[in-house]
Amino acid sequence: MTHPAKPAHRLKELTAGARDTLPMIIGASPFGVIYGTLVASGPLHLWHGQLMSLVVFAGSAQFIALGLIAGHASYAVIWATTFVVNVRHVLYSATLAPYVSHLPSRWRWALGGLLTDEVFAVAWAHYRLHPPGSVGPYYFLGSGLSMYLNWQVWTLIGLLFGAAFPGLQSLGLDFAMAATFIAIVVPQLVAVRYLAAAATAGALAFFWQDWPYKLGLLGAVCVGVTVGVLLSLPAFQRTRAAEASR
Amino acid sequence: MNYVLLILGMAVITWLIRAAVFVLGDRIVFPPLVRTALGFVPVTVLTAIIVPMTVSPHGTDAELTWRNPQLVGALAAVAVSALTRRPLLTIAVGLAVFFLWQGVVLK
Numbered sequence: 001m002t003h004p005a006k007p008a009h010r011l012k013e014l015t016a017g018a019r020d021t022l023p024m025i026i027g028a029s030p031f032g033v034i035y036g037t038l039v040a041s042g043p044l045h046l047w048h049g050q051l052m053s054l055v056v057f058a059g060s061a062q063f064i065a066l067g068l069i070a071g072h073a074s075y076a077v078i079w080a081t082t083f084v085v086n087v088r089h090v091l092y093s094a095t096l097a098p099y100v101s102h103l104p105s106r107w108r109w110a111l112g113g114l115l116t117d118e119v120f121a122v123a124w125a126h127y128r129l130h131p132p133g134s135v136g137p138y139y140f141l142g143s144g145l146s147m148y149l150n151w152q153v154w155t156l157i158g159l160l161f162g163a164a165f166p167g168l169q170s171l172g173l174d175f176a177m178a179a180t181f182i183a184i185v186v187p188q189l190v191a192v193r194y195l196a197a198a199a200t201a202g203a204l205a206f207f208w209q210d211w212p213y214k215l216g217l218l219g220a221v222c223v224g225v226t227v228g229v230l231l232s233l234p235a236f237q238r239t240r241a242a243e244a245s246r
Numbered sequence: 247m248n249y250v251l252l253i254l255g256m257a258v259i260t261w262l263i264r265a266a267v268f269v270l271g272d273r274i275v276f277p278p279l280v281r282t283a284l285g286f287v288p289v290t291v292l293t294a295i296i297v298p299m300t301v302s303p304h305g306t307d308a309e310l311t312w313r314n315p316q317l318v319g320a321l322a323a324v325a326v327s328a329l330t331r332r333p334l335l336t337i338a339v340g341l342a343v344f345f346l347w348q349g350v351v352l353k
Contacts, residue, residue: 023337048249055257065256075252082256086263091287093267094276101271112265117295124288125333172348175316178299179323179340181292186327186336188289197286198293205294210306220294221287228286229279236282 010138017122017142024118025150027177030168031059032151036158037165038063042070046159053155057148058116060214061085084213091221092120098132099123100140107137114144118177125184197228296320313352319344 032053039049044066052062061082068078092115100108115123123140158165189195201224208216267274276284300320301308312318323340330336 052253056260058260079255079259082259086260089264095284095287097267100268105269108268109265112268113261115264175344178296178320179337181296182323183327183333183336185289185292186324187331194289198289201290202293202297206297206301209298217294221290224290225283225286229283232282
């Protein structure tokens with residue numbers, strides 16, 4: 001196990017993580033502005049809007065909460081919705097857990113707090129090339145922190161000047177996120193079982209996208225993963241049999 | 247309604263969901279079948295985010311046409327990634343095709 005002890009090395013990892021997150025940062029920016037604009041046009045104070053970005057840091061959940069607040073939903077409804085919208089993150093942390101399990105718990109709390117869709121994609125693309133435990137936490141932290149700071153800045157800009165940016169959504173800056181995800185996914189589709197799992201999840205996510213609270217996404221992923229597991233079973237059973245006969 | 251309390255509640259829920267598995271760490275041992283399943287999470291999640299975003303960029307109706315710059319850009323990115331496996335080149339070509347398509351070809 002090697003841990004980069006030198007501060008220079010840490011800084012290099014930190015900036016590498018931030019650099020690889022850049023397309024996501026571009027993609028998330030308009031949503032920060034739109035979020036800020038929506039807060040400014042609703043019942044929340046401006047500082048409430050910034051507080052939500054600072055402590056919740058979850059775009060989809062924040063947008064949905066604004067809608068629910070405007071519709072006078074109760075605490076229980078908004079908290080339950082937050083849970084349902086964010087529950088997909090359990091899959092992310094379970095996937096990345098082997099790579100952070102050697103860290104002190106304050107690190108695990110911090111990295112967990114920064115784990116968005118985008119940070120998961122970037123961190124996983126980095127970690128998967130190395131055995132668990134051999135990569136320090138600074139790359140992950142750099143990705144998460146850059147995404148976090150970016151979200152705060154664009155929230156603030158939206159809160160203060162949102163009305164000055166009409167038609168921001170039509171620019172299509174979020175395509176940067178799609179392009180980055182493609183760059184991460186396509187090289188992984190090396191076997192039929194991965195291709196089948198991804199195709200299933202993609203098609204179902206399209207057909208189920210009007211389900212509320214991102215449940216269509218979650219359902220599509222569950223079915224896609226099931227397809228992948230079913231196609232892995234023959235190889236899986238061979239491994240078990242080989243282990244048993246040893 | 248106390249908005250600060252509401253927001254702090256959302257924050258606690260979100261943080262617990264994201265960090266729980268990390269913090270429990272070694273106390274959770276995933277059986278082999280679960281580990282196999284987790285291996286399919288990245289490709290399925292990312293594909294499930296990309297497809298609706300590019301196939302139906304303006305709502306939920308499919309726009310399977312060359313006049314959809316998201317779709318054209320995504321197909322270009324898939325082609326470059328499949329041929330070269332180079333992430334930066336994939337992102338650069340995907341974005342270039344997307345913005346050219348949106349700003350020049352469809353004007």
